[in-house]
Amino acid sequence: MVKRSKKIGTALLATTLALSLAACGSSSGGDQAKGGTSADGKSGEPAKLTHLTYWVSMHSAAAAQMKTYAEMGMYKELENITGVKVDFQHPPTDAAQAAEQFNLMMVSDKLPDVIETSWIGYPGGPEKAIQDNKIIKLNDLIDQYAPNLKKLLEEHPDWKKQVTTDDGSLYMFPFFRGGEKVRVFYGPAIRQDWLDKLGLQKPTTIDEWYTVLKAFKEKDPNGNGKADEIPLYFTKDDVGIDAPFLGAWGINYGFYQVDNQVKYGPIQPEYKEFLTTMNKWYKEGLLDKDFAAPNDKLFDAKMTGNQLGAAPTYNGGGIGKYANLMKDKDPTFNLVAAPYPVLNKGDKAIWGQKDFATNGIGAAISTSNPNPIETVKWLDYAYGEKGSLLFNYGKEGEAYKMENGKPVFLPEVLNPPSGVSLQQSFAKHNRSTWSAPFVLSDDFQMQYLALPNQREALEIWSQPTGERKMPLVTPTKDESSQYASIMTDINTYRDEMFLKFIMGAEPLDNFDKYVKKIEAMGIEDAIKIQQAALDRFNKR
Structure with a gap:
């Protein structure tokens, strides 16, 4: 649960192994191993x-x-x-x-x-x-x-x-x-102490986030008299992880499904709306200027240096991590979970992090x-x-x-x-x-999430429905090389244009050209491969 590494643990098991590995296994399913078959498949001593x-x-x-x-x-x-x-x-x-x-x-x-x-x-x-x-x-x-x-x-x-x-x-x-x-451990987080200082409520919609981020930028919530606050940090990788912010538009940064029909998020009209919003936020200094070049150590320095107002992060490797790092340095530091944002007040969030x-x-x-x-x-x-x-x-x-x-x-x-x-x-x-x-095990998780802020984060980040998430499908041997060939080029181009559109290096007026290029690169064939894989998965 480290900031940029979405690898988290596993564990819930049930047997004993009193003997050495040679005898650790039992056809009866009990705790003791009783010997078995040798590696060559013949009966006798293992x-x-x-x-x-x-x-x-x-x-x-x-x-x-x-x-x-x-x-x-x-x-x-x-x-x-x-x-x-x-x-x-x-x-x-x-x-x-x-x-x-x-x-x-x-x-x-x-x-x-x-x-x-x-x-x-x-x-x-x-x-x-x-x-x-x-x-x-x-x-x-x-x-x-x-x-x-x-x-x-x-x-x-x-x-x-x-x-x-x-x-x-x-x-x-x-x-x-x-x-x-243990399946929910990541989402948007925000400095509650900054919100309190400025008399603001925790944001729930994209418009409310804009209001809060503007205040973080302009009203010196860290109190040092300098305009050094970084309202929001998120990267391409964050967008790719279950779509915080992007998910408000009902899509994600890759393949998703609606009623078992596969779609590709980065060519949808809603994606242009997301890019337009992020371009505005970037121009106004609400996004970290370093978002195009993620750096874990720099992120840590900004968070612990009292500069950063909000970021998608992990529960243990984010909220818990920084609470512990800051408990002596700044007792008022209070990083808490925020809901996955939606477009309209009262909407139910579709996208959020929840593992299978x-x-x-x-x-x-x-x-x-x-x-x-x-x-x-x-x-x-x-x-x-x-x-x-x-x-x-x-x-x-x-x-x-x-x-x-x-x-x-x-x-x-x-x-x-x-x-x-x-x-x-x-x-x-x-x-x-x-x-x-x-x-x-859940028992482990509830000890790991020792802080009230962490347990509250689990509750808040569990709210999205996740109904459009693709299961872990796989292409066939024959589909694989074609799919890899198509998506390697598309992913490279998509990531490049993500940065260019948000930073203004590419005008958003060229979004239709961008979509046509992805179509020319074979996205429809990739969607068909994903659809076939989803259909096979559903028949397992």
Whole structure:
């Protein structure tokens, strides 16, 4: 839940693993593993798993304090329990460099044993990764050797639908958000102390936002006698994440659906209205002049430097983070959630951030793995009762203690020293504030959202209907290359023109030319591919 990194955790599991990994799995679905089948499929003693290579991007909250996930309390304890030493392979934290490394890795003959990523983004989707002989199909292995995940999928057929390919393949141990409370974690935030100082109400419509932002610009709410306030910060990436502000016009920055009919937001007439509004705000100095070049450290400096009035942000990695960073520096600092804006007072917001049960991230077993059965058992531990505690919280006694049958984080974890974010504090012990192959629990979330402002944010940001959001569909092998070819060019052009229209480098009178160019680039073919994928998803 860091400002620009929409990766958040997972965890809700239910089994014990008292033996080493060689024996961690049970066909009965109980807690104890009883031995099983060797990796070559013959009956007898199971192969002893002692070592795994595991490729996964490292979250910034962890990277700030460790070189590898192997140093995290959760994984150190998992090694003690299972006897399996994990050699984590982390790509650079820069997203573009990580993507490049992933692509290079996937053309190699020798892959890591486990690869954790967003498989929805694999060219052709996860089914293509199976057909390419990069990862293994897991249906039979999960059925025989992963009783915890098997039970979970049987109990939640809607979850299973989201992690199954159109051809019926299971391909990963997924990250799941177990309940409604852990699926909403992002939205518009505003300085309530600035509103109070200027006698203003929290804005709900685009027009009310304009009034508030003008006041932030002109009436010195930070009280330093300088016109240094930045009323609003948002970037192209923010617009792309469930459409704060843009969603007021009923569209988003990509594909959406209305009554199962796919549409593309950036060519709709409403998109021109949004751009016109943002161009006006930019001209009047209401948008941060640096919005075209996002920079996390600069954003932090502006927020903690008492310059920034409002921004879309995360609940833990935003509202909670800055409350902790500012609690000693400025006790009056009060960043709170604002509703997703609408056009007309009283309208119900359609667009807002709310994840599905899964976000497409999960751990797949590569075809290079010599011990797939034992790796399945190792991964399944996370979905059992003891594994759930470990993945959600960390090691008992170091990160949490049991009170009245429930895990409760220790005070030193929940109250880190000033200058250390709560997310960083948790990252020493677990991956629950971003993602991992486990089930994130509501109980964890309600401890993570320790502040009243955070719990209020959960309520406020849960209001939009989300009715137009596309599910996590995937193109077929044949559609994939055509779709990628079309959308790579369109996305580049769309992003370029987004900036030019708002900053005034391109007149809005040229919007129709822009739409015609996107049409000429093949958007209708891309819409047809998305429509076919949606139709297949609905038939899963």
